[in-house]
Amino acid sequence: MSQSTVPSSPRADKPFTKPRFTKAYSFALVTGAFFLFSWLGQFIFQMISFRNEQSEHGQEFAWVEYLPQFLASTLENWQSEFLQLIWQAAGLAALYYWGSSQSKESDERMEAKLDALLKDRGIDPGDLSHD
Numbered sequence: 001m002s003q004s005t006v007p008s009s010p011r012a013d014k015p016f017t018k019p020r021f022t023k024a025y026s027f028a029l030v031t032g033a034f035f036l037f038s039w040l041g042q043f044i045f046q047m048i049s050f051r052n053e054q055s056e057h058g059q060e061f062a063w064v065e066y067l068p069q070f071l072a073s074t075l076e077n078w079q080s081e082f083l084q085l086i087w088q089a090a091g092l093a094a095l096y097y098w099g100s101s102q103s104k105e106s107d108e109r110m111e112a113k114l115d116a117l118l119k120d121r122g123i124d125p126g127d128l129s130h131d
Helices: 026-056 063-098 101-120
Strands: none
Touching (some): 026 063
């Protein structure tokens, strides 16, 4: 008897290969690029505004005066935008983990879907033991 061998694809040997760094973290990389681009834009346009304000008062531009103002406005922006977003994400995750009423609804829905899948396969969900 002759055995025929079917050529396997490179991914067949390793079905769970790790994707390239850029593919695996593409969303984070794009988000980081947007963040740096917007922060650079804030830095430049705030510096132009600060220089114009200094020249209106007959003063020269001073990095020592500009940098604290830039950092303060950056932290104000982060406080008002990013901290709210972080709290929403972290707070929702914590409430989901603790089993808030909203997350229980989705658990019940997921259990109903699993029961429907089991019934579709001819398995009675009531026969399964609950640990």
